[in-house]
Amino acid sequence: MESAQESPSTRKSARESLSERAYRDLKAQILENRLSVGRQYMEQEIAERLDMSRTPTREALIRLANEGLVEIRPRHGMRIKPISRDDMREIYEVLTSLESQAAALAARRSLSKAEIDAMRRAVADMDAALKDDDLESWAEADERFHRLLVEYSDNRRLIALVGTFIDQSHRVRMITLRMRPRPTDSNQDHRAVVEAIARGDADEARRVHRTHREKSGRMLIDLLATHGMTEI
Amino acid sequence: MESAQESPSTRKSARESLSERAYRDLKAQILENRLSVGRQYMEQEIAERLDMSRTPTREALIRLANEGLVEIRPRHGMRIKPISRDDMREIYEVLTSLESQAAALAARRSLSKAEIDAMRRAVADMDAALKDDDLESWAEADERFHRLLVEYSDNRRLIALVGTFIDQSHRVRMITLRMRPRPTDSNQDHRAVVEAIARGDADEARRVHRTHREKSGRMLIDLLATHGMTEI
DNA sequence: GAATAAGTTAACGTATACAATAATTCTCGC
DNA sequence: GCGAGAATTATTGTATACGTTAACTTATTC
Known part of the structure; x- marks a missing residue:
């Protein structure tokens, strides 16, 4: 696995899909505690935050939900799962x-x-x-x-x-x-x-x-x- | 349309989404060995098999890939992961x-x-x-x-x-x-x-x-x- | 005939359109 | 002021459109 780590802004990241980037960015933001725990974020909101459409955003959210970091609540958006x-x-x-x-x-x-x-x-x-x-x-x-x-x-x-x-x-x-x-x-x-x-x-x-x-x-x-x- | 019939006692108010159904159906088909292992299935093909569009199909595939049952290979479709x-x-x-x-x-x-x-x-x-x-x-x-x-x-x-x-x-x-x-x-x-x-x-x-x-x-x-x- | 280049195809990744419906707000009778 | 129901809004789930590009085909050269 080659790790071609470039500054993401300047370099059109070679072959990373938006979906993948959404997953990694969002995950990083969660781990660094840059998103409020418990608060609801609409898909649209996340998508705008990541500067992409809802489709790759949703795909990232599904993965994060599977990993237990996030919870998707059908009409209320997603939220960072609080740890009890x-x-x-x-x-x-x-x-x-x-x-x-x-x-x-x-x-x-x-x-x-x-x-x-x-x-x-x-x-x-x-x-x-x-x-x-x-x-x-x-x-x-x-x-x-x-x-x-x-x-x-x-x-x-x-x-x-x-x-x-x-x-x-x-x-x-x-x-x-x-x-x-x-x-x-x-x-x-x-x-x-x-x-x-x-x-x-x-x-x-x-x-x-x-x-x-x-x-x-x-x-x-x-x-x-x-x-x-x-x-x- | 399909009847979403539950046993009358366990009334589930929320209808099951296509994405959810895709996940369950596909998973069942995999576990029952009704899909050839190793063969490539295009997203379109799976979608038609499930009688829905690619969107919910993809969402199901992402979940199945996360669970390790399936492998998504970018230009070749998905395949049932063989177990070595x-x-x-x-x-x-x-x-x-x-x-x-x-x-x-x-x-x-x-x-x-x-x-x-x-x-x-x-x-x-x-x-x-x-x-x-x-x-x-x-x-x-x-x-x-x-x-x-x-x-x-x-x-x-x-x-x-x-x-x-x-x-x-x-x-x-x-x-x-x-x-x-x-x-x-x-x-x-x-x-x-x-x-x-x-x-x-x-x-x-x-x-x-x-x-x-x-x-x-x-x-x-x-x-x-x-x-x-x-x-x- | 092999190697390479040019052209073609098609599968995917993503954006977008849209209908369904849960959630919310409003209306109105009491 | 309060609750029932109507009207409205917002968000999702899904279909679809479309450009990109990997993979495949054909043409061309030696």
Whole structure:
């Protein structure tokens, strides 16, 4: 897959359809929280915002609805789906399951030194970021770690699914990033996962990662509860 | 015109859109293997087959493509996605993960007597079907068992996902149904899962169900291999 | 006969037209 | 002021029109 990334305004983007662009732009706007959650947007409105007709807009909306980011309500337009505490529970239950499976699969394959090193580097970067109290960097490295782990599963469906649910919960994670306690033992967990994978110990990798995700999921949901946030 | 008749009790006020009907009809045709796998169907052709214009047809195709049942190839029409051995590996890895999580979640909730009984009945029906050498009935009860298990997870996302992957592999399962050895110890496994859930033993339920799915996944893939089937 | 260029076809992507109808506003009797 | 029903509006769902361009065909050259 060639990534011909040009400035979209000047360069008539080679072969990307409007429908595709609508999907990517809209998704980006949602993830960056540039659209008000809960508010209704008419198809026409979205289409104008994207500077195209309703047809490709609708096609993008269908895809986004399938991914659970958006809800299409027949006579009321679409709205960004707010994430409730219960949604977060569901999302984390699914992520826990899929990612711990990914850890086991990664352990079963014998990863190259380079692949293991990439994960170790992510963990090291998290340590460093934590030492500097740089939450931004920590979040970046954390995301990188999880992405690598899942990629090493060698299962395209698994990779796509995890991506979908990471996206669904993205907003919540960003918002709660500054409310949560310093993720010290999170790093501990990650290290244990990497080492289990390096040893090829699938059961241990799965177990440790599951425990890790269960813990962080519970923490996040408690956080929402104590701050009285019911929908984000 | 077609009569949108429901059972009188479940009156649905909103009429079903063509787009929705296209999705359901097409999906049904795919699952029932009424469309040739691999062949190209032009949008126009599908639209005529469904007796509507291209617009709702396209919308249905987008959804089916998202679910992985169909592939849209820009100038060549759509085609039913053939399932390779590698696809089956991926699908079963995902299903194994999600369903065993469902088993654990079901065990953690305390299911009602009625719910446990429904699962026990499914297992009993499988036993009976096996005794009668009635593969049809066995498959029905097996599917019912898995569906119940997942439903009891109380996680809508999990339920939807499992449905998607069951659908993706539906054709393969139907075709291999008569090639596989009699699923004797499959029933054994199911019973163990139910009893673990009934006891509220989440870890055991998860473990047993994972082992079960791994076993049946491996069996299915070996079956495809020994019969030299590379794509279905 | 192979390679290349020119010409043709047709499938798609997108815009637009339009009818159906849910939602909203208005009217009017009480 | 309130509710029922009529009238109006707005938004969607669907059909259709149409330009673009990938894919295919034919012509031309060596």
